[in-house]
Amino acid sequence: MTKPHNHPRRRPMAFGILCALLLSLIPLAPAAGQGVPEPRREQILNGLRILLVNRPGDPQVMLKLRIHSGAAFDIAGKEGLMALLTDALFDADSRRYVTEEIDGRYDVSTTYDSVTVTLAGRATDFGRLLELLRNAIINTQLTPELVNRVRDERIKAAHADAPTREALAERAVAARLFGVHPYGRPIVGSPESLARIEPADLMLTRERFLNPNNATLYISGAIDPMRVMRALRSSLGGWRKSDRIIPATFRQPEAPDLRTLLLDRAGAPEVTLRLAVRSLAEADRDRAALRVLAPIVSARWHAANPQLAGVKMTAYHDARREGGMFIMGASVAPASAAQVLESARKVLRDIAANGPSAAELDKARRLWLDAADNALTNSEANADAWLDGYTYDLASPNPAEIKRAVGALTPAEVQRVAARLFLNTPSAAVAVGEASKLREELARSGGVEVFGEAALKPEPAATPKPTPQSPALQLKRP
Known part of the structure; x- marks a missing residue:
């Protein structure tokens, strides 16, 4: 029986409460008319790059984590693997907590080259948002029950989705142009490819790509950079870095069919x-x-x-x-x-x-x-x-x-x-x-x-039977 994990609200971390209190004490200044300043760049010991933008007077805070590997690394025949992994990052309780209880928002998006996790809410809820991000990335729940559930949900959505002509044309021209190269495969996969994905595939993908030295975290809002860095070291400093970053070594696609x-x-x-x-x-x-x-x-x-x-x-x-x-x-x-x-x-x-x-x-x-x-x-x-x-x-x-x-x-x-x-x-x-x-x-x-129409091949002409004559010589190789 799977042991249920605790809800973030019931198990607040000490650093989360401290961050919320500290951020609430930052004096507010008018933000009207201000542009977005250049971020302050930091890095913690496990290789995670940090970009900090202090926006005095902004009542909201945003955390945006970018993983620098995406659906291009899906296992062949199991397209949709990276997208399925992102579905598993936040369970239903965590999503409901963000949107309903702290009046925030979350978003997870996957491209061929990256995964982006966004959490946003009130500046005073920074600690809670950081804890949610930590649990999603470091303590990712990939039990067979959870994997089966999110996979079935995505397969059901794939069957129900009727793509527009525009979406269909986009997918088809990419497949035509790139062939078997990863850029020619759909990011979300197909019902057939999703059905082949096992929990072990998700765990391997998480181990290979969701690592701090393959990621950058952008934080903006009414923040104190020094205090935020202390919170990040406490929260994400234990995120284990990988020995190496998996490079993109894809074979170049063949020339496309000109028809x-x-x-x-x-x-x-x-x-x-x-x-x-x-x-x-x-x-x-x-x-x-x-x-x-x-x-x-x-x-x-x-x-x-x-x-x-x-x-x-x-x-x-x-x-x-x-x-x-x-x-x-x-x-x-x-x-x-x-x-x-x-x-x-x-x-x-x-x-x-x-x-x-x-x-x-x-x-x-x-x-x-x-x-x-x-x-x-x-x-x-x-x-x-x-x-x-x-x-x-x-x-x-x-x-x-x-x-x-x-x-x-x-x-x-x-x-x-x-x-x-x-x-x-x-x-x-x-x-x-x-x-x-x-x-x-x-x-x-x-x-x-x-598409889908087999080319009609002409029937080969019947070979006329030779007219019986004298017995043919049977030649043998020496």
């Missing part, structure tokens, strides 16, 4: 299109150019299809550690599918050959910098930007560095990066819609493969 993959959705009034090429790793020296290439490509794609004014056509970059995706997407009438796909390919060829004008670059730069400035005034977005710097091993984790790099770009530099990405680069194309209306239309822009 357009057609996923049949009977009755769909529109076709959802995706065209994607493999892009640069987020730590690449040319990553700044990707920020402006997306809006430039999007604007040119719109201009190439004036008859589709008002239709959403977009281009964006999906950043990843080992190389992301540059994606173009639209939803159009079936009769326009081939033309829109072909115009997308032409836009990529043209930007690689000729580059952007100074006016195009200036407009794209302003758009991106304005969006970045707005995002970085938000405490949580600023935290994510700093944590991304450590996840992707950037030369400088400070998000101000990418802003400076974008501001210094020239049209020639953007063209060089566009040529690096798009010139003679195979692309993957996916269409989600009614196959009966799309098969011939898409064939105008190249080959088409209908």
Whole structure:
């Protein structure tokens, strides 16, 4: 029989009460109009990096822990393993305690490259939030009963989930582009892959990746950094570091199939299109150019299809550690599918050959910098930007560095990066819609493969029987 663990409220730790009392004594100062300051950087003996942002007057405190390994490390055939592990970090009692009893919030998210645990609440509840984080990470409950329950819940959700055409197209183009590489597998897995996961798989994953020297903790609010560091050493100092950090040693994917993959959705009034090429790793020296290439490509794609004014056509970059995706997407009438796909390919060829004008670059730069400035005034977005710097091993984790790099770009530099990405680069194309209306239309822009439809192989011609003549000589090898 599994021994139930105590509820955090009934078993408060001494350091938790002390932290709450100390934080409640910090004088409040007006915070209106203040931006997010650069965090103070610390590290405790087990290798855990700490980023502290003191925001006087902020009644809330936020703890955001980033594990710098994600679903890319799922065991082959057991996709969804890392996502399932994050489901097990907080049981129902802990979740209810955060949201109902201390009026806080929690969130756990998984990407291919990381896991992020967020806990937020009143500054006076800092100690309780820290205790919850400690229990989730250090005292993770992975009993067979718990694992079976969270696995069954996720399988049930996977069966009930009916993906939109957009989500289906995103998954399909990633699988088409990356094949068996981990980036081609779904982060959440499938009912079949989830059913193969055993408690031992979760324990091994937790042992390999949930370690302090593979993590960074960001804390912001009305905090006293010295007192918070004492609390962190007391609470998380016993978190055992790993002997080594598991590196990403994935085999590079094969070139994608150049045919357009057609996923049949009977009755769909529109076709959802995706065209994607493999892009640069987020730590690449040319990553700044990707920020402006997306809006430039999007604007040119719109201009190439004036008859589709008002239709959403977009281009964006999906950043990843080992190389992301540059994606173009639209939803159009079936009769326009081939033309829109072909115009997308032409836009990529043209930007690689000729580059952007100074006016195009200036407009794209302003758009991106304005969006970045707005995002970085938000405490949580600023935290994510700093944590991304450590996840992707950037030369400088400070998000101000990418802003400076974008501001210094020239049209020639953007063209060089566009040529690096798009010139003679195979692309993957996916269409989600009614196959009966799309098969011939898409064939105008190249080959088409209908998903799930076996290719019809011609029957081999019958070999005529030889006319009986004189007995054939039976030759034997010497």
